[in-house]
Amino acid sequence: MSKKYTLDNGLVIVGEEIEHVNSVSCGIWIDAGSRYEDEYTNGMSHFIEHMLFKGTKNRTAKKIAEEIDNLGGHINAFTSKETTCYYVKMIDEHIESGIDILADMILNPLFLDEDISKERTVILEEINMYEDSPEDLAHDMLFEMIYKNQGIGRNILGTRSSLQKIKRENMMEFFYKYYVPNNCVISICGNFDFDNIVKLIEEKFKGWNNKKDKNIDINNCNFNLGVITRNKDIEQMNLCMGLEGIGLESEHIYALSIANNIFGSSMSSRLFQNIREEQGTVYSIYSYLTLNKGLGTFNISSSMSEKNIYKVYNSIINEIKLIKENSLTKEEIKRSKEQLKGNYILGLESTSSRMMSMGKSQILLNKVNNPKDILNKINNVTDDEIDYIIKSIFDKDKIAISVVGKNSENLSF
Incomplete structure (x- = not known):
């Protein structure tokens, strides 16, 4: 069972104590990502993530790495469309050192001009x-087209042009806007005492002042249709297709996840069985959800291969048409629920995955x-709800398309 505590400065701490393990995973989550950037600051969140590893007032970049390595721990970070997360995983007896390092990185970064210049080249x-990576490129291109000129569609890494424009002064402005305690969450999971950890975190972050006038809003985004291509001299065509979905907070997430399992997210799915196994026209094919606020x-x-792209495309369109017209059978729904529950439970088998799940949520x-609540929600999804979400999402006439590959500019969909 998770616990929650909010410090006076607005920093939220969520944790789950697991006594039978010997490790602790701790992450600091910041509500900042590429969705909050414009064309001039694109890539800023990710750039700052890199810079926090370049040294603090108390530690050099090498010292940060050595301290973690010498304790047998692991430290890393990532930036997404909506969040940035810095995290450690340590033997439980060393977690205080891990939290001290994370606090130092957040509270005392240097942002030296020479480091900014070096890290720009790295990015x-x-x-x-x-x-x-043509598969990743096709996905990024699709999002850039669907959400054209909108933060959610911008590449997390930024562009070559935007990175060249980022200077220390606007990096610091962005940092002090978003890296405030009432815009952050600390998530921790493993063998620890929650009350003691709260006291430790309160001590380590006592100098971190909140921003009382914090006003960080996100705008509604428009979903645009179209086709975008990129020529690359590679052996395969990479096709990515997108339909307008639902938000992270939607009550229909579990219904859509059940439908996705059957449609294309597993080896037993319709896409994999019909297009790869029966037709033999692809090596890789799958569907997945992208969920944002x-x-x-x-x-x-x-x-x-280039010769099969129209056949594969038409087969996918046909599967979309079939699932919308016929929905799912009761047996398919039953199997999909069990698969979804199994995947969820297996995904919580480590302290890292539980920390990630709590922090992101x-x-x-x-x-x-609560995991039990999630399992109940999956069990309680009705056939009517699944019919509703399938009819709402699966529309063969409202699909955005991106293609990366040789001669892709000659394609017509």
Whole structure:
């Protein structure tokens, strides 16, 4: 069972004590990501994530790495569309050191000009790496088209142009706007005492002042249709398709997840069985949900040879048509519920995954769901609700498309 405590400065702490393990995972979540950026600050959240590892007033970048390594721990971070998270995983007896390092990174970063210049080059190389991954590129292109000129559609890494414009002064402005305690959550899971950890965190972050006039809003986004392509001299075509979905807070998430399991998210799904196993026209094909505050997309990704792209595309369209016309059978729904519950439970088998689940839920939804409540919600999804969400989402005439591959500019859908 999770516990929650809010410090006087507005910093929320959520935790789950698990006595039978010997580790603790702790993450600091900031409500900041590419959704909050414009064309001039695009890539800022991710850039700042990199900079916090470049040294503090108390530790060099090497010292941060050495302290964690010498204790047998692990430290890392990631930036998403809506959040940034810095996290450690340690043997339980060393968690105080891990929290001290995280607090130092958040409260005392240096942001030296020479480090900013070096890390800009590192991120440019990161962009090159992702552009060499056609599947990732197709997904990013799809989002950039669907949410054109909107923060949620901008690439988390930024662009080569936007990165060149980021200077220390506007980086600091962004940092002090979003890195405030009442815009953050600390999530912790493992073998620890919650009351003692609250006291420790309160001591480590006592100098972190909140922003009383915090007013960080996100706007509603428009979903745009269209086709976007990128020529790349590679052996396969990478096709990504998107339909307008539902937001993270929607009551229909579990109904759509059940439908997604049957449609394309597993090896027993319709997409995999019909298009890969029976037709043999693809190696990779699957569907997945992208869930954000107030909006989402239902995505389909596949890769195939150039000669098969129209056959695969038409087969996907046919599967969309069939599921909308016929929905799911009772047996399919029953199997999908069990699969969804199993995946959820297995996903909570480590302290890291539980910490991630709690932190993400608290920072985005302002609550932590009890695992038993989640399982009950899955069980209680009705056939009528599944019919409703399928008819709402699966529309073959309202699909956005991106393609990466050789001669892709000649395609017509």
